[in-house]
Amino acid sequence: MANALINAPKTAKRGDTIEIKALILHPMETGFRPGTNGRMIPRNIIEHFSARWNGEEIFAMTFSPAIAANPFVSFFTVAKESGKIDFLWTGDEDFRVTESVAITVT
Amino acid sequence: MRLRYLGLALVSIFVASWAAAQSGGGDQRRTGYQDMSAPLQQMEDDDTANPGMLFVQAGEILWNAPAGKANKACADCHSAVDKSMKGVAARYPAFAKDTDTLVDLDGRINLCRTGQQQADALKPESQDILALSAYVTRASRGLPIAPPADPRLVKVRAEGEVLFKRREGQLNLSCANCHDDNAGRKLAGATIPQGHPTAYPVYRSEWQTVGSLQRRLRNCMIGMRSEPYAYNSAEYVALEAYLMDRAKGLKIESPGIRP
Numbered sequence: 405m406a407n408a409l410i411n412a413p414k415t416a417k418r419g420d421t422i423e424i425k426a427l428i429l430h431p432m433e434t435g436f437r438p439g440t441n442g443r444m445i446p447r448n449i450i451e452h453f454s455a456r457w458n459g460e461e462i463f464a465m466t467f468s469p470a471i472a473a474n475p476f477v478s479f480f481t482v483a484k485e486s487g488k489i490d491f492l493w494t495g496d497e498d499f500r501v502t503e504s505v506a507i508t509v510t
Numbered sequence: 511m512r513l514r515y516l517g518l519a520l521v522s523i524f525v526a527s528w529a530a531a532q533s534g535g536g537d538q539r540r541t542g543y544q545d546m547s548a549p550l551q552q553m554e555d556d557d558t559a560n561p562g563m564l565f566v567q568a569g570e571i572l573w574n575a576p577a578g579k580a581n582k583a584c585a586d587c588h589s590a591v592d593k594s595m596k597g598v599a600a601r602y603p604a605f606a607k608d609t610d611t612l613v614d615l616d617g618r619i620n621l622c623r624t625g626q627q628q629a630d631a632l633k634p635e636s637q638d639i640l641a642l643s644a645y646v647t648r649a650s651r652g653l654p655i656a657p658p659a660d661p662r663l664v665k666v667r668a669e670g671e672v673l674f675k676r677r678e679g680q681l682n683l684s685c686a687n688c689h690d691d692n693a694g695r696k697l698a699g700a701t702i703p704q705g706h707p708t709a710y711p712v713y714r715s716e717w718q719t720v721g722s723l724q725r726r727l728r729n730c731m732i733g734m735r736s737e738p739y740a741y742n743s744a745e746y747v748a749l750e751a752y753l754m755d756r757a758k759g760l761k762i763e764s765p766g767i768r769p
Contacts, residue, residue, distance in 0.1 A: 407567045411558030429564040431718075473718035474561040 709766020
């Protein structure tokens with residue numbers, strides 16, 4: 405069950421710097437921990453996160469096993485034009501979640 | 511590692527004099543929220559930064575999904591959660607109306623799973639039970655804890671109080687030694703809270719996930735080097751009933767955040 409929460413303004417003035425926050429449900433299992441049976445729990449992390457504004461990449465990051473479960477990412481960008489921001493998380497075990505929000509720029 | 515710290519800290523608790531009896535008028539109760547740092551409080555208050563909300567969101571999906579042989583969704587019988595479940599989490603544990611059994615909220619949800627939906631009971635601490643419980647409890651956020659006046663609960667609370675005040679485990683401690691006698695003081699890095707169950711189901715950073723009140727109690731029992739009860743045992747439900755009564759009037763803050 406994958407789910408995410410995005411916090412972005414619905415409207416912004418052209419040229420404004422806006423903050424975007426993205427939170428996603430994920431165990432971020434490091435691959436370095438033994439389970440209760442003594443065997444290593446296989447690594448299961450998000451590897452990559454990106455945000456595109458009307459198709460153009462505005463933010464991207466690569467994750468590492470040292471990042472806590474349910475990663476919360478916050479970044480800033482400059483509002484240019486109305487449209488859609490698409491978010492994409494990909495990772496181990498074919499993890500792939502997309503989310504998008506609409507924004508109006510005046 | 512935590513156990514070693516606990517041992518050390520306990521020595522200091524015993525060396526120090528016991529906290530002076532609380533005196534004076536007014537409500538002296540404090541929730542764990544009030545003892546948290548400002549950044550953690552902000553995380554709890556911001557629905558888009560609070561990871562507990564991911565479970566609430568997951569709960570909403572389950573609430574509306576038909577399940578079991580009856581192929582019925584929770585929503586089919588209970589309609590919208592903000593109407594039908596408002597204040598419900600604030601009054602459990604209670605005796606279920608339709609079956610007369612004593613249950614906490616998770617137990618009540620499982621009664622509906624098995625009895626109404628004819629589905630398997632959800633496992634303790636599974637994502638699905640935590641999600642449904644978080645979703646139902648959120649409908650009571652901001653409402654005061656209001657244990658029912660049911661006379662049958664008097665005995666249950668009394669049993670819970672005995673368990674709370676009884677010394678047990680290798681360290682020979684009672685819950686009350688920490689949460690009544692030494693609340694507000696430090697146990698290693700942690701401030702000992704008064705132990706009010708306002709935040710549950712809770713997102714605890716140490717767990718990196720949401721957990722139930724029973725999981726919290728299990729943690730404290732392991733800290734006391736006492737044998738934890740089985741999930742859903744009568745002992746846990748009695749302790750929960752006592753804690754809810756002790757916290758009567760304090761506001762539900764679930765999904766809470768705790769370190």
